[in-house]
Amino acid sequence: MLSARDICKSYRSQGVETPVLRNVSLDIEPGGFVAIVGRSGSGKSTLLSVLSTLLRPDSGALTWQGRAIDHASERVINALRRKDFSVVFQQHQLMPYLTAQENVLLPFMHGLRPVKREQTDRARECLARVGLAGKGERLPGQLSGGEQQRVAIARALATSPAMLFADEPTGSLDKATGQGIMELLAGLNSDGPAVVLVTHEPAYAKLARTVAVMEDGRLTIQA
Ligand SMILES: Nc1ncnc2c1ncn2[C@@H]1O[C@H](COP(=O)(O)OP(=O)(O)OP(=O)(O)O)[C@@H](O)[C@H]1O
Ligand SMILES: [Mg+2]
Numbered sequence: 001m002l003s004a005r006d007i008c009k010s011y012r013s014q015g016v017e018t019p020v021l022r023n024v025s026l027d028i029e030p031g032g033f034v035a036i037v038g039r040s041g042s043g044k045s046t047l048l049s050v051l052s053t054l055l056r057p058d059s060g061a062l063t064w065q066g067r068a069i070d071h072a073s074e075r076v077i078n079a080l081r082r083k084d085f086s087v088v089f090q091q092h093q094l095m096p097y098l099t100a101q102e103n104v105l106l107p108f109m110h111g112l113r114p115v116k117r118e119q120t121d122r123a124r125e126c127l128a129r130v131g132l133a134g135k136g137e138r139l140p141g142q143l144s145g146g147e148q149q150r151v152a153i154a155r156a157l158a159t160s161p162a163m164l165f166a167d168e169p170t171g172s173l174d175k176a177t178g179q180g181i182m183e184l185l186a187g188l189n190s191d192g193p194a195v196v197l198v199t200h201e202p203a204y205a206k207l208a209r210t211v212a213v214m215e216d217g218r219l220t221i222q223a
Contacts, residue, residue, distance in 0.1 A: 054087070
């Protein structure tokens with residue numbers, strides 16, 4: 001459903017062009033779980049940004065459900081991000097002055113319109129899904145690092161996306177807590193979004209169905 005073909009991306013700084021992605025191809029099926037691994041600087045975050053439409057490729061094709069999106073208009077891209085794609089970052093990026101539940105409701109807040117009852121219900125359901133039932137009224141500062149990351153995942157799930165992108169979502173957590181987050185993401189997968197995850201940790205990558213290795217801008221699919 002999400003397909004990348006021969007994606008190339010370079011960064012230019014001070015007149016020097018550095019290729020970061022060289023003819024990268026990857027297919028992500030519904031319900032898929034892909035882990036992208038590779039050493040620091042190999043281009044993992046750049047690839048995730050291209051796949052999640054945060055960054056446009058220089059060349060190559062990105063198609064979503066058969067439709068080319070690499071040159072789609074801002075309007076189309078924004079609609080895609082609102083509805084079908086969600087991203088979780090290493091730092092959870094929660095609003096510190098909003099409760100866990102309000103943070104999960106953020107994707108539903110447009111302008112000054114009040115959130116609807118079913119959206120509040122959905123937020124509560126997502127918090128329960130990540131193991132935080134009953135903690136919706138806490139501020140991020142009253143939650144552990146692992147719990148804060150779970151809130152960020154609940155927020156990413158609130159809009160029922162088809163694709164969840166995560167860049168080192170366990171990066172700021174200890175290993176046991178990180179393992180819990182990984183198991184949560186792996187478990188979502190049977191009835192939830194397809195997951196594309198960047199990780200440094202080989203043990204975490206084992207939970208994925210497909211492991212893709214970035215090396216010198218090239219991607220090799222392992223399984
Ligand atoms: N905005 C940018 N402008 C110029 N160069 C960049 C930019 N972003 C990343 N790079 C360079 O592109 C290369 C790949 O970066 P990227 O962040 O994709 O690597 P990564 O595999 O995610 O690394 P890490 O594991 O450390 O997060 C690096 O050499 C980096 O310095
Ligand atoms: Mg990175």
